[in-house]
Amino acid sequence: MDPRFSAQDVLRCDLCETPVPPMYCDFCHVKLCKACVGEHLFDLSKEHKIVPFKQSESAYNYPKCATHINKPCELHCKKCNIPVCSFCVSDKHNGHTFRNILQDFNAKKEEMKKDLQELKKYLLPKYEEIGSEIDVEKSNLDREYGKLITAVVKKGEDWHREINNIVKKLKSEIDEMKSRQLALLLKQENTIKHKCLEVRQSILDLKKMLDLNDVSLTSGYKSHNEEFRKLPFTVKVSLPCFSPQVIKTEQLRQMFGSLSVLPISSKEHDDTLKMIKSSQSSVCPEVKPELTIQTKALIPTDFLNLYSVSCLSDEEIWTCGDDKIMKLYNLQGKLLKSIQTKSGNIPGDIAVTRSGDLVYTDPKTKTVNIVKNGEIREVIRLRGWDSCNICSTYSGDLLVTMNSDDKEHSKVVRYFGSIEKQSIQFADIGQPLYSCGPNKYVSENGNLDICVADYGASAVVVVNQAGKLRFRYTSYPKCSGTSFYPLGITTDSQNQILISDCLNHQIHLIDQDGQFLRFIFNEDLYNPYGLCVDTKENILVADWKGKSVLKMKYK
Template structure:
C-alpha cells in the first residue's frame, strides 16, 4: 500500500486482513468482519463480547495482566486487583470473591464520578472560599497594624511631651535657685565692698592724723575698730543636687501601655460530606399555597421604615422621627430610645446579645445601645453608613456609599475593627450600584451576604468570603412593574425574602436565587422593612401606613 494514502485506508479485519471491519470483540480486542465473527466465537476456550465496531470507542478495554500479558477478565475483591485466567489457575486467588472486571470498572467509574462531583462542587469551592478569606484577612492586616503603630507612636509622643514638660520645669527650678543663690552672694559682696571702702577710708584718715601732728585732729579721732572687728554674717548656701530615680524598664513599659497577645491558633474546618447548610439543618417547611395574614399592628407611626425582632413577641421599629420604639404584638410601647444626635436613624438591627444597633447617616456613625446608654461604635470618614445587620458570628455588616455617590460597598466589622471589604467582583467590576439608593442587607443561614440593591433593581448575593454568587433582577411576569427591592431578610430554610415596594409584594427566592413565589395576597401597601422571628413568621413594615403585618408563609 502506498504510504501516502495509508491514513485514508479503511480498517481491515484482524483475522482475514481483507474485509472491512464490522464488529469488535471487547474481551479479545480483535476487529472482525462479518464473515469472521462466527469463526472467532467458535473458540470456546475464551469468553467473548462482540459489539458493533462503532460502539468500540465508548467501550472500556480489559486491562492486561502485568504477570502473564493476558487480558484480565475478572477482578479479585479480596486482593483488589484485576486477574487473568492464569492468575486464577495458579491458586493464588482460591476462595476469593471474583467479579466481572468491566462491571467493577463501571462501579469504580461511578464512584470516581461522585468524588469528582464532590471535588468540583463542594471541596474545591471551599478551598477557594478559604483562600478568599485569607486574602481578605491579609488585606485587613496592614491597616490594623498601621493603627497599632500609630497608637504606640502617639503614646510615645505624648510621653516625650510630658517628659519635656517635666525637664523644662526642673530647668526652670534650677535657674530660679541659681538666681536666688547669685542674689545672696551679690548682696554679701556689696556689703563687704562697702565695709572695705569704709576701712580704707579709716586707714587714710588715721595716717593723715599721724603725719599731721595736729592736736585738734588727734583729739577728734574716734575709733571704729570695734565696729570693724564685728565681721558681717557669713552666708552659707546648701547647693542643690539632682538625684535621678533609677529607671525601672519593666515598670516603665507597663505604665506606657500594653499590647494584647497575638494569638495564632489553628482549628479544623471540619469538612465532611455535609455542606454548611446541612449542619443542624432545620426540618423542611414547605411554602403555603396561600400566605396568611396573622395580625396587623398599628405602630402609631406616620412612617415605618425598619423593623427587627428582639424576640418572637417584641419588635424594634424606626422611621420618620428620631425615636426608636420597642413594641409588642399588641402594639404596646415597651421602650423608646432617642438617637444621640437627634437625627432620624437610617436603619436598625439587634445583635446576638440583644443590644440595639442603629446607623446615623447624618453623623456618619453606627451606634449601639447598652442599658439605655448610647455608645458610638464606628465613625466613618469619606463614607456614609446606610443599612446594618448583625451576623451569626457577632460581626456587623454595613452597607455604605461614598461622599460623591460614586461608590458603594459592604464592610464587615468585629466590634469597631474593620475586617473585610466587599466592593468588586473577580474582574474588578463594582458589585453594587454607585448611587445612594437603599441597600438593605441580611446574612443568610448558609453565611451568604444578601443585599437588596434598590439602585440596581437587583438582589446581589456573595458568599462569606465576598465572592460573587448570583444577581436576581426580577421574575418574569407581565403583571409586574419594574423590580423595586428594599427590605431583605432570610429564614431558617436559607430562603431570601425581599420587599418589592412599588409592586406591593414580597419575592421569595431559594438560596441559589431561583424564584419560588410571591406574597401578594395580604393587602400589602408599599412594603419596606422586613424581618422574621424564630418560627419563620414574617413581619412586614408598611412604610406609608405605619403598620406592621405578621404573615405566615410556611
C-alpha cells in the same frame, strides 16, 4: 327413581334414550342422538335449531330458580333486576319485561375478554415498568443520599480541621506568651541572684573588717547600702484570659449548612392505558407561583412612614421610621421602650446584635451607633462615605451599606467593632457591584452569603463570604414586563431569601442560588419595606404606608 332425573345417570337422547347424545335443539330444548336428528326436524310445526350439545344453551350453568325448584333461570326480569325461570313469567312477574339471560352472559364474557386482553397487553407491562422505575429511584436514592452523607461528613471534617487549627494556633500563642513572660522572670531572677551574691559578699567584708580592728582599713570603708537600697523593678506577670463564646446550637447549625426541604412529587400516568380516553391528550395547567397567607398579628405603630423592623425576640420588635425615636413594641402593639438618636436625626436603619443590643445608622453624622444599657455609644465614624443600612452577622460583625459623598460609588463594609475587616465594592472584572442610589438593605444568609436589595438597580445582589459575585436576581422571569422594587431583605433557616417588592405589594421568595420559588401576598400588605424572620419562621414586615408591622406564617 326415574333414571332420567338421577344426578348419577348420564345424559340420554330425549327420543330414544341413547346415552351421551351429541346434538341439541336450542328452540325445542331436546337432546338428540345423530339418528334422531332427522326425525326431529321432520316436525314442521316448529322451528328448529340443531347445534352441537357443547354449544347449546343447556351446556351453560344456569342459576336455579328460588321459587320453582330445579328450574333453570333462562330469563332476566328488567323491572326486578333478578334472574327468573319460564314459570315465573306468568306467575309473580306477569306483565314485566324480560331479556334472555344468555345475552347478559355473552356480553359479560366479551367484556371479560377485553379486560383480560387489556390486563395482559397493557396494564401488567405498565405496572412492571413502574416497578422497574421504582427500583431505579431506590438505587438513585441510595446513591444521592450517600453523597449527602459524604458531603456532611466532609463538612464536619473541615470544621474539625479548622477547629483543630484554631486550637493549635491558640496553644501556640499561649506558649509564646508564656515564653516571653518566663524570659522576663528568668532575667529578673538572674538580676536578683546577682544582687544577693553582692549583698552576701558585702556582709562577709563587713564582718571581716569588724573583726580585724584595722584603723586604716576601717577609715577607707565606703558604704554600698545606698546602692543596695535601690531595689530592682519587680516584673508582675499578668495572665491572659480565655473568653469562649457561648455556643448557640441553632446558629451553629445555620453556619454549618442545612438541607433544602424537597416535596415528594408524584407522576400521574397516562389514562390512555385504560383505553377510555386514548384519543385525548392531557395538558397540565400552569400553577401560579403565588401564595396568599393570613396575618397572624398586626402591630400598629406611631410612625407616619415605617421603614425598618428587627426582632429582639419572638415577642418584641424594634422599629424605626420617619422619626428620631426608635420604638420597641410587643406583638400586642404595646409600646415598651423609646430611644431617641444621639444626634436627634432620623436613623437610616436599625438592627439587633447577637447579644441583644440595638445598633442604628445615622446618615447625617456618618456614624453607626450602639445602644447599651440605655446609653448610646458611637461605634463607627465614616469619612467620605454616608452610612445607609445595617445588619448583624452570625459571627457578631456588622455589615454596613454606604454611598460615597460624591454619590459616585457604593459598597458594603464588614466591621468587627470599629475595625474594618472587609470592603466589598467591585466584581471580578472591576465593574461596580451596586448602584449609587439610597436604600440598600443588607442581610447575611446562613451559608454566609451577603445579600443586598439594591433598589436603585432593581436587583438583589448576592456575593459569597469572600465578596465574590454569586448571582443577581432581577424578579420572576414571567413578570419581565413589571418593574421590580426591592427594598427589605432577610433570610430564613433554609437559606431562602425574602425580598419586599414595595410598589407591587408583594414579597419574593427565592432559594440560596437565586431560583424563584413563589410570591407571598397578604390582604393587609400594602407597601412592604423592612423585613425580618423570627426563630419560629414567621416573617415580620414593616409596611411603609400602612404604618404597621405584619406578622405572617409563610411556610
